[in-house]
Amino acid sequence: MSQAVESYDYIIVGAGSAGCVLANRLTASGQHRVLLLEAGPPGRNPWLHIPIGYGKLFTNTRYNWCYQTEPQPECHGRNVIAPRGKTFGGSSAINGLIYIRGQAEDFDHWRQLGNTGWSHEDVLPYFRKAENNERGADEHHGAGGPLSVSDVRDRHPLAQAFIDAAVQCGYPRNDDFNGASQEGAGFYQNTMRDGVRASTAAAYLKPARRRGNLNVVPEALASRILFDGRRATGVEYRVGGESRTAHASREVLVAGGAFNSPQLLQLSGLGPADLLGSFGIPVIADMPGVGDNLHDHYFARLILRCTEPITINDTVRQWGKSVEAALRYAFTRRGDLATPAISAGCFVRALPSSATPDVQCSIALYSAQTIGTTLDAFSGFVIHACILRPESRGHVRIKSADPSQPPAIHPNYLATQKDRDTMVAGMKVLRRIAAAPALKRYVAEEVDPGPACDGDDAMLDFIRRRGSTVYHPVSTCRMGQDAKAVVDEQLRVRGIAGLRVIDASIMPTVVSGNTNAATIMIAEKAADMVLEDARAALAA
Numbered sequence: 001m002s003q004a005v006e007s008y009d010y011i012i013v014g015a016g017s018a019g020c021v022l023a024n025r026l027t028a029s030g031q032h033r034v035l036l037l038e039a040g041p042p043g044r045n046p047w048l049h050i051p052i053g054y055g056k057l058f059t060n061t062r063y064n065w066c067y068q069t070e071p072q073p074e075c076h077g078r079n080v081i082a083p084r085g086k087t088f089g090g091s092s093a094i095n096g097l098i099y100i101r102g103q104a105e106d107f108d109h110w111r112q113l114g115n116t117g118w119s120h121e122d123v124l125p126y127f128r129k130a131e132n133n134e135r136g137a138d139e140h141h142g143a144g145g146p147l148s149v150s151d152v153r154d155r156h157p158l159a160q161a162f163i164d165a166a167v168q169c170g171y172p173r174n175d176d177f178n179g180a181s182q183e184g185a186g187f188y189q190n191t192m193r194d195g196v197r198a199s200t201a202a203a204y205l206k207p208a209r210r211r212g213n214l215n216v217v218p219e220a221l222a223s224r225i226l227f228d229g230r231r232a233t234g235v236e237y238r239v240g241g242e243s244r245t246a247h248a249s250r251e252v253l254v255a256g257g258a259f260n261s262p263q264l265l266q267l268s269g270l271g272p273a274d275l276l277g278s279f280g281i282p283v284i285a286d287m288p289g290v291g292d293n294l295h296d297h298y299f300a301r302l303i304l305r306c307t308e309p310i311t312i313n314d315t316v317r318q319w320g321k322s323v324e325a326a327l328r329y330a331f332t333r334r335g336d337l338a339t340p341a342i343s344a345g346c347f348v349r350a351l352p353s354s355a356t357p358d359v360q361c362s363i364a365l366y367s368a369q370t371i372g373t374t375l376d377a378f379s380g381f382v383i384h385a386c387i388l389r390p391e392s393r394g395h396v397r398i399k400s401a402d403p404s405q406p407p408a409i410h411p412n413y414l415a416t417q418k419d420r421d422t423m424v425a426g427m428k429v430l431r432r433i434a435a436a437p438a439l440k441r442y443v444a445e446e447v448d449p450g451p452a453c454d455g456d457d458a459m460l461d462f463i464r465r466r467g468s469t470v471y472h473p474v475s476t477c478r479m480g481q482d483a484k485a486v487v488d489e490q491l492r493v494r495g496i497a498g499l500r501v502i503d504a505s506i507m508p509t510v511v512s513g514n515t516n517a518a519t520i521m522i523a524e525k526a527a528d529m530v531l532e533d534a535r536a537a538l539a540a
């Protein structure tokens with residue numbers, strides 16, 4: 001083990017959705033020297049860039065942390081998969097590309113919880129600043145930002161049928177889920193440019209890489225934040241077999257995501273004192289909230305056999321169709337490979353008491369018995385329902401003082417009656433949509449759970465047995481004003497100088513949508529805060 005010491009103004013831990021935004025914005029002026037540490041390798045695998053490649057990366061341990069939850073008590077004791085990106089772009093490099101910000105009410109709720117500066121009116125400018133929407137700018141959308149947002153290039157007949165069926169069920173048609181209202185059915189917009197995935201690595205990091213004031217180190221695992229009393233002064237990290245130390249004269253910015261950010265804080269001495277003590281970690285600050293409040297979007301699926309051979313299963317299974325799809329993508333960037341597997345959806349109020357949509361229904365153009373494994377041998381597709389505002393809360397806790405060991409991830413899915421009721425109600429909505437004429441013509445049979453699954457109890461059992469996540473863990477370094485909150489509204493770790501957490505883990509509550517856009521917004525806003533503080537310090 002050799003020791004090398006480096007010095008920067010800012011150290012960013014994690015080149016994910018948030019970290020790449022920070023790296024770009026903080027180096028733009030040329031005034032600040034920034035070190036960006038990423039545990040994963042650069043994204044050289046082509047499936048990271050081809051939209052349909054999403055399905056190929058679930059079990060790829062090079063680019064995916066491939067975590068699993070602890071046994072979930074309300075899910076028949078199952079370990080549920082918990083994938084996370086481990087490359088430049090982080091989870092935005094392996095995600096489903098869906099661009100949905102959440103509801104205006106989500107952010108107004110953050111503000112009502114006491115987080116000044118985080119109402120919808122406050123955050124909308126940052127969504128717009130990030131965005132380069134191919135439809136152009138309007139009061140809701142931005143154009144000219146780094147993040148390309150596109151419509152699906154080819155409207156698949158099954159996705160169209162799903163939308164039409166939802167409309168037949170009485171839901172409004174919605175052409176813009178990030179516009180005036182989220183409710184209703186339509187095609188999703190995607191983080192994509194000309195048929196290629198727009199991760200934050202492509203959108204933000206790539207244009208910043210040639211700047212002389214940015215040093216990006218891949219395959220570098222941050223193992224500990226260093227402190228002088230209660231001021232963060234740097235980061236210890238491992239690269240190859242070597243342990244290195246880097247000093248930050250201004251701030252350490254932790255952007256490791258909802259599982260790894262609380263893990264790093266705990267490993268560094270910020271967390272519940274009894275937990276840290278049990279692993280012999282010296283306590284810098286007893287912070288019971290670090291790793292607490294984990295919640296996520298649980299979902300369940302109906303697998304349907306299609307009456308026609310038009311699903312992705314058919315494209316993959318039939319040699320001629322695969323070659324045709326590959327050539328079409330190579331020459332035109334269109335066709336099945338350019339189509340995000342989940343390309344349309346419907347936001348519904350499944351519980352009559354809900355004032356705004358509480359369930360997101362979606363259609364995936366393929367089917368597999370287990371997510372991330374071989375596609376079914378029949379023409380199959382999936383429709384699924386995901387609970388948007390779960391009440392269930394769990395935690396992330398280290399299981400070892402060794403930073404290379406995964407933490408215990410316990411989302412505590414389905415722990416409340418309301419969450420279970422919402423899921424059952426959502427599955428009923430799916431069955432109604434599947435039975436509406438526009439989609440019914442494509443449904444040969446419901447394969448899973450099948451018609452024998454009848455009644456609420458049977459459906460709940462199915463949800464427990466077969467449900468999973470849509471990969472939106474948040475809130476483990478929650479922003480707030482109360483004693484258990486980890487960061488304040490400037491995302492500064494409470495009681496610690498020179499340290500912020502800036503990623504999905506700071507969300508006070510999960511947004512009612514998909515979490516990538518909101519994470520990018522958080523990083524855009526945080527970059528402004530960091531730079532404002534730097535300007536103020538210089539002026540003082």
Ligand SMILES: Cc1cc2nc3c(=O)[nH]c(=O)nc-3n(C[C@H](O)[C@H](O)[C@H](O)COP(=O)(O)OP(=O)(O)OC[C@H]3O[C@@H](n4cnc5c(N)ncnc54)[C@H](O)[C@@H]3O)c2cc1C
Binds near residue numbers: 016087261470472
């Ligand atoms: C399979 C999947 C599908 C998804 N689909 C969608 C979707 O369609 N639409 C959507 O909006 N959202 C989706 N999401 C969620 C969304 O992508 C995430 O919420 C978002 O990317 C989180 O951003 P982040 O910056 O918090 O963390 P991440 O993007 O996960 O970044 C964290 C980064 O930090 C690195 N890191 C962690 N610990 C360390 C350490 N100690 N040292 C150095 N580096 C470290 C990680 O390797 C990673 O690159 C999906 C997520 C997954 C996994």
